[in-house]
Amino acid sequence: MSQERTEGDLRNTGLSLKHDREWDYEIDRIVEAVEERDAETVGLQFPEGLKRRGPAVTDDLRETLPDDVQVMMSGQPCYGACDLDTYMMRRTDVFVHFGHSPMKESDKIIYVPLFSNVDVFPMMERATEEKLASPDEDPDVGLVTTAQHMNKFDEMRSWLEERGYEVHVRKGDDRLTHEGQVLGCNYASADVDADQILYVGGGKFHPLGLAMEHPEKKVVIADPVNNALTIADTEQFMKQRYASVHKAMDAEQWGVIFCTKIGQGRWEKAQEIVENNDDAYLITMDEVTPDRLTNFGMDAYVNTGCPRITTDDGPQFKKPMLTPGEYEIAIGEKPLDSLEFDTFHGTW
Structure with a gap:
């Protein structure tokens, strides 16, 4: 008799498997690209959580590629397809970006989404039995997931439809590759005619952002990676954001951050803030961290780069770090109850 799995039990989830079975690194496709381009250098970029797998993937490629082909790994921070190592891209014949789907197609880049x-x-x-309304009560449900589970998205949709649900899906905007896909900064695919959204994927990073972007919807988190089933709760997050806005209301000098990463810059927004505030100063940087801002000595900061830096890492900064919308509240241009989640749309 099989034992009942509890939250956090990783048996049979894929995480206990060896690296070459847990994710599909598409080694054959990379080797084929090297041969077609007669490449001499191959650059590999992994997101932070998968960098430790880099040496094993490099070994797999070395065993297959000619000895004179050099394989190198990017050590730059990477949190999305918006975070490409452009230095490595320019200096390698084949550049492979793992863990994300294309935000913008390019012949130079091989995207390996690492399907789970x-x-x-x-x-x-479990979600249909415990958290979602039954089809008789409310048949409408939105379905979203991340790039890692897009290989099963059509099956997920059919599975719900077979159980009587009317599944609502959409692609979102140009920042998204697939129908039903969500990013940490973009939840346009969840803008559907349904009061409940089923998120299928690992962790709470994406669904919490989704719940903040769509507070009117019930977001059910079905996490098959960690064997966890929950409802997205944004109360603690909202308390933190209101507290940051209040602290910034007395700020005299503002640092306005423009992120130089290829897919995270909002130059027009940064310029607009500086042009309309004589006490605002434009700061350009690639990696936005508390240590890098300390020496500027500003009273508060506005981050026009990745919104998750503000929302997720905000408490780590010594001075208030606000989104552009929160900044407008802090300086009195908008009421406090207009606070909403900051999202990113479009590509570079």
């Missing part, structure tokens, strides 16, 4: 082999359906079944 985790079985999503046991957790989806």
